[in-house]
Amino acid sequence: MEQYTKTLLSKGLLQSEDLYRYILETSVYPREPEPLKELRHVTAGHPRAKLATSPDSGQLMAMLLKLVNAKKTIEVGVYTGYSLLLTALTIPEDGKIIAIDVNRETFEIGLPIIKKAGVADKIDFIESEALPALDQLLQNTENEGSFDFAFVDADKGNYWNYHERMMKLLKVGGVVVYDNTLWSGTVILSDELVPENLKQWKEPTIEFNKLVAADPRVQLSHASVGDGMAICTRLY
Numbered sequence: 727m728e729q730y731t732k733t734l735l736s737k738g739l740l741q742s743e744d745l746y747r748y749i750l751e752t753s754v755y756p757r758e759p760e761p762l763k764e765l766r767h768v769t770a771g772h773p774r775a776k777l778a779t780s781p782d783s784g785q786l787m788a789m790l791l792k793l794v795n796a797k798k799t800i801e802v803g804v805y806t807g808y809s810l811l812l813t814a815l816t817i818p819e820d821g822k823i824i825a826i827d828v829n830r831e832t833f834e835i836g837l838p839i840i841k842k843a844g845v846a847d848k849i850d851f852i853e854s855e856a857l858p859a860l861d862q863l864l865q866n867t868e869n870e871g872s873f874d875f876a877f878v879d880a881d882k883g884n885y886w887n888y889h890e891r892m893m894k895l896l897k898v899g900g901v902v903v904y905d906n907t908l909w910s911g912t913v914i915l916s917d918e919l920v921p922e923n924l925k926q927w928k929e930p931t932i933e934f935n936k937l938v939a940a941d942p943r944v945q946l947s948h949a950s951v952g953d954g955m956a957i958c959t960r961l962y
């Protein structure tokens with residue numbers, strides 16, 4: 727049976743920790759590739775472990791990557807690399823990931839595991855603020871409409887800015903997934919009920935959800951997996 731610490735097992739949006747444990751133990755952990763398990767355990771010892779993408783969200787991401795046959799992908803927000811390694815393990819041998827994060831140090835925590843898994847060559851890590859890095863990519867017209875898949879899991883206040891770039895970088899039919907779109911359930915709470923550490927991103931998340939729901943360029947599914955994931959396909 728899996729060993730986990732408190733930080734690894736938060737019930738997310740579900741009714742109880744037991745229900746979340748049931749999902750993880752029944753459907754997620756038994757199918758989680760060994761390198762991802764190792765990365766998850768290494769990350770659990772880091773002071774900001776709660777930032778890591780949850781394994782159930784990762785499982786949905788892997789399914790989406792397979793469904794669109796993703797080969798050229800982009801990730802904004804790497805941390806120690808759980809979603810990055812998951813993507814690298816899922817895309818084909820000649821697949822590529824552009825991975826952007828302001829912090830190379832945390833990426834380097836997961837890098838030995840990524841190398842050991844034999845997928846480091848698929849990754850082009852860019853240490854940068856994401857907006858200028860995305861704008862730089864857009865300077866090269868070859869990148870326009872060329873990405874099959876994108877995962878956005880960084881500063882929540884910039885999600886709409888990222889979305890505008892993703893609408894240019896993704897192929898028509900490509901998928902972009904935004905993480906934490908229910909922000910621990912605070913999107914429906916009045917301010918006085920929102921814990922201090924979650925206050926900053928409640929309104930930006932509500933605003934992003936409104937904007938993306940009204941965006942005719944995408945088909946949208948707001949999935950209540952993990953901390954909420956907005957899954958968008960580019961329609962035109």
Ligand SMILES: C[S@@+](CC[C@H](N)C(=O)[O-])C[C@H]1O[C@@H](n2cnc3c(N)ncnc32)[C@H](O)[C@@H]1O
Binds near residue numbers: 802806810832
């Ligand atoms: C929630 S973590 C990403 C978790 C990751 N997807 C995983 O699977 O573990 C958010 C990351 O976004 C990065 N970040 C925050 N603001 C950023 C920005 N403006 N540009 C680029 N990276 C940023 C942080 O350094 C952090 O590593």
Ligand SMILES: O=c1cc(-c2ccc(O)cc2)oc2c(O)c(O)ccc12
Binds near residue numbers: 776777880906
């Ligand atoms: O607790 C967090 C905080 C973030 C976060 C906040 C501000 C930024 O500029 C970047 C990231 O992201 C999180 C996250 O993605 C998650 O899955 C859980 C918790 C947090």
